[in-house]
Amino acid sequence: MRTMRPHLFVGRAETPIAFVETVSGGVRLKALDRAAVRAGLQPGLTLADARARVPELEVYEDDAHADHEWLERLADGCQRYTPSVALDEPDGLILDIAGCVHEFEGERRLAADLEERLARRGLLVRHAFGDTPDTARALARYAGAPAPDEKRAVKRLPVAALGLDEDATTALSRAGLKTVGDVMARPLATIAARFGEEAAMMIRRLDGSVKGPIVARRTVAKIGVERRFAEPIARTEYALEMLAELATEAAVQLADRLEGGRRWEARLFRADGLVQRLRIETGQPTRDVALLMRLFRERIDSLADPLDPGFGYDLVRLDVALAEKLDASQLKLEGGEAQKGEVAQLVDQLGTRLGRARVRRFSARDSHIPEQAELMLPAAEAPAPTPWTAPETGEPPLRPIYLFDPPQPIESMMAEVPDGPPHRFRWRRTVHDVAHSEGPERIAGEWWRRQDIPTRDYYRIEDRRGRRFWIFRHGLYSEMEAPRWYLHGVFA
Known part of the structure; x- marks a missing residue:
């Protein structure tokens, strides 16, 4: 209490302090400061007895979490x-x-x-x-x-x-x-x-015949480098310069093992005992010191409380908490590998500043249902992108650019025959006359998930003003009396 909140005891350095807890229905002393011990108190005394002995005793509730x-x-x-x-x-x-x-x-x-x-x-x-x-x-x-x-x-x-x-x-x-x-x-x-x-x-x-385990708070890193200083360094910039030297040393050790680091943790030990921790993660193993220092600076800039060296740092340590194999890569003439590396660096930089979980990318999912055919994953953890099937030159895309989730209900629909393509429909209070249509493209429900999912018939249509839509009938006339129509996406 005196260490964490010294302002509460200005001019009252000798005021005895005790923390109390409720035991068996009674309030007893649990912890005492030196002044309380000198006054003759000891843990286990009832609060009433303690106050009778030392009336000026200051009492606080014990806080196990603190x-x-x-x-x-x-x-x-x-x-x-x-x-x-x-x-x-x-x-x-x-x-x-x-x-x-x-x-x-x-x-x-x-x-x-x-x-x-x-x-x-x-x-x-x-x-x-x-x-x-x-x-x-x-x-x-x-x-x-x-x-x-x-x-x-x-x-x-x-x-x-x-x-x-x-x-x-x-x-x-x-x-x-x-x-x-x-x-x-x-x-x-x-x-x-x-x-x-x-x-x-x-x-x-x-x-000594049986050695009890030490349950360490953190797993000891396989690679760790540090610098101790005879005199504390009082500027964060100097500490970062030393951190760059440590990153270079760690990179050499990683190179000897044909590995790269994915999780790096820097700890700045202040002379007063406080420790400030900086952690960065990369989507791919790396030994690039310039990239690492850029990410560490991004981390510092994103801190809610800026780094404060206090009376200075007397120890700087850098640990490689997670390392993976990093093989030499062959650059392609068209620059594909360079582009991939730039994307990975961008993901790392954004993840360091915004948080890894907030930077996401689309990943394909094995599902016939259009709105379930993709999912968002953290970009740093997502699998390698799946190549999408590109349309032939001059052919319109088979899927719309924009997909509604959930699909938008169509207010009314007209067709020449019940199972035929749409002729006119009303959506968002606007009537659209269909000039061209393609379909149907039938997508059945995933029977292994549910048995009662209606079949969908999709149509690519273009109205007389050139606007293109992707609509579907939810259910067949053989399955239900009056299937509903929905607009699932727009092409432009």
């Missing part, structure tokens, strides 16, 4: 240390630093850097290193007696460090098992039979 968002933001900032960060809710993070420690010249310097950055944001943290995620978590959350090595430190932890439910923890204590070492000294089969299989599994995890 806590989760705050933890997510902290996890984003911790990705400066490793791309593999998992949430340990409600108030913990697990970092897999294997292969990353050398960047900080050892674990202690990494931990010191993390503590210093979080302290700037008013956060006091406890950390621990472990061979497994569960070991590190237990050592960080529960204080134990000092020990010369990790295994003995784990054995000295209280049984609550097993992370079991309250009933199982109480049962272990009543059985005289006060520490993790006490539980480890018993046969696992006995522990499982008496206290549950979960207790036995947690022992296996803490002794």
Whole structure:
């Protein structure tokens, strides 16, 4: 609260703050700031008791959703240390630093850097290193007696460090098992039979015989490049120049693998711990740095909140989140490949600015019903365009340029014979006399979808003023008493 809304506490730095939750019909303290702890309060006290002790206590309702968002933001900032960060809710993070420690010249310097950055944001943290995620978590959350090595430190932890439910923890204590070492000294089969299989599994995890998984928030990219700066860079333009260098490095790695990137993610780590993320996607795999930077600039221009470097960026990272095979292409003399590439670049540029789902293209669909013979798909994900059948030179098109969906009802129709071509019709309060007609073109209903769909007889007609229409009779006289007529499209 003090970090996110400092304006609320101007001149009141020592005002104690507590967050409360309703438990078993009573309101109790859940989280406290340092001032409240110094005043003698502790989590679990009733609100009435807390106010009696500290009348000036400021109270706020606990917001689990806000806590989760705050933890997510902290996890984003911790990705400066490793791309593999998992949430340990409600108030913990697990970092897999294997292969990353050398960047900080050892674990202690990494931990010191993390503590210093979080302290700037008013956060006091406890950390621990472990061979497994569960070991590190237990050592960080529960204080134990000092020990010369990790295994003995784990054995000295209280049984609550097993992370079991309250009933199982109480049962272990009543059985005289006060520490993790006490539980480890018993046969696992006995522990499982008496206290549950979960207790036995947690022992296996803490002794290292079973390694619990790290459920990272994001999949670690196969290709990632970054730059760290001794002094933060205070201009976004400098960060973009560095991003172009990183894109060039990533393109070289992709070329070695005969691949191109389709999903690129840039992260700008601010010195105050905030992370600003830029993501772009392309319809085709690419290693074109100029194109990528153009798309990144489009993304920046389309942001509702412009990029703010704050006190500067001290780390810029670029990940290729999705890569696909990119073979060398042979340019055609007529320029077809170049034109295809220009269309793909246009789709990428529009998708970056407007959103990928808003840029669409027509795609053919296997259906006899005219209004169902095509569909709109996101242009970046649509399959390769299907070649349409072009009319012979001098022949009029078989289908209209403009199609009404749904078809427009014709108000009245005259024909020389019931099943014959139309002679005169009224549409939108205007009477049209037919000069020429072609048809009928019969389109039956798709029986595999529904059995009762009427047959359509289509006619291409031209009135005496030269206007051409596409109309159809919905149903046959053998199917119904009075079939309706509809105008489905116009040719010009």
